Amino acid sequence: MTGRTAAPLRALSRYRRALGAVCAALALTGAVLLLRPPAAPSVEVLVAARSLDALSPLSPGDLAVRALPLDAVPQQALGPGDDPAGRSLTGPVARGEVITRARIAEPPARGYGPGLVAAPVRLPQALPPRLLHPGSRIDVLAAPDADMAGLGGGAPPARTVVEDRPVITVSEPDAAAGTQGALVVLAVRPDEARALAGHAAASRLSVALR
Numbered sequence: 001m002t003g004r005t006a007a008p009l010r011a012l013s014r015y016r017r018a019l020g021a022v023c024a025a026l027a028l029t030g031a032v033l034l035l036r037p038p039a040a041p042s043v044e045v046l047v048a049a050r051s052l053d054a055l056s057p058l059s060p061g062d063l064a065v066r067a068l069p070l071d072a073v074p075q076q077a078l079g080p081g082d083d084p085a086g087r088s089l090t091g092p093v094a095r096g097e098v099i100t101r102a103r104i105a106e107p108p109a110r111g112y113g114p115g116l117v118a119a120p121v122r123l124p125q126a127l128p129p130r131l132l133h134p135g136s137r138i139d140v141l142a143a144p145d146a147d148m149a150g151l152g153g154g155a156p157p158a159r160t161v162v163e164d165r166p167v168i169t170v171s172e173p174d175a176a177a178g179t180q181g182a183l184v185v186l187a188v189r190p191d192e193a194r195a196l197a198g199h200a201a202a203s204r205l206s207v208a209l210r
Helices: 003-035 190-202
Strands: 042-048 063-069 117-122 137-144 159-171 183-188 203-209
Touching (some): 137 190, 159 190
Antiparallel strands (some): 159 183
């Protein structure tokens, strides 16, 4: 074989070896892809974009969306379709922690209607057992305190402060804490809550059942 014909043959041989190496690499890559298990399914959840406390309501900038493996997502995790902005947390949350429904504080009056707040009413006496319970509807009456009403002219009549309001919870007196009257928590409008607080300072409050 002359030198003139040997050179092309050597070049062709090198080309074939290179092509074979490429084919072998492609075959190996394909085998690896076939043997590798499929990616685990993931789901998008809301996480804390920074460390958060329970003092301030949540804002959109406090949260971020992150995709996590399905088996790593806790129960009741919030997703991008949920909107907890304006709500408060039950406690501090670390950066990157998944936000769950258990982490969101539920306002006590939330289930009783829009715009209502929970207002505590301290009564001067204990209540008969089972007289009031969550869901009872009552009026709250205010009568001037005897020490402030004076002794002359008779006692002025009681006035109605709020009407037909639902009871959220009832707590009986706690002797260890030194409380004497029952504590009734009502779902009321904000203006009614202010009226109750004002009358509690100078009046004796009582309730009338509906």
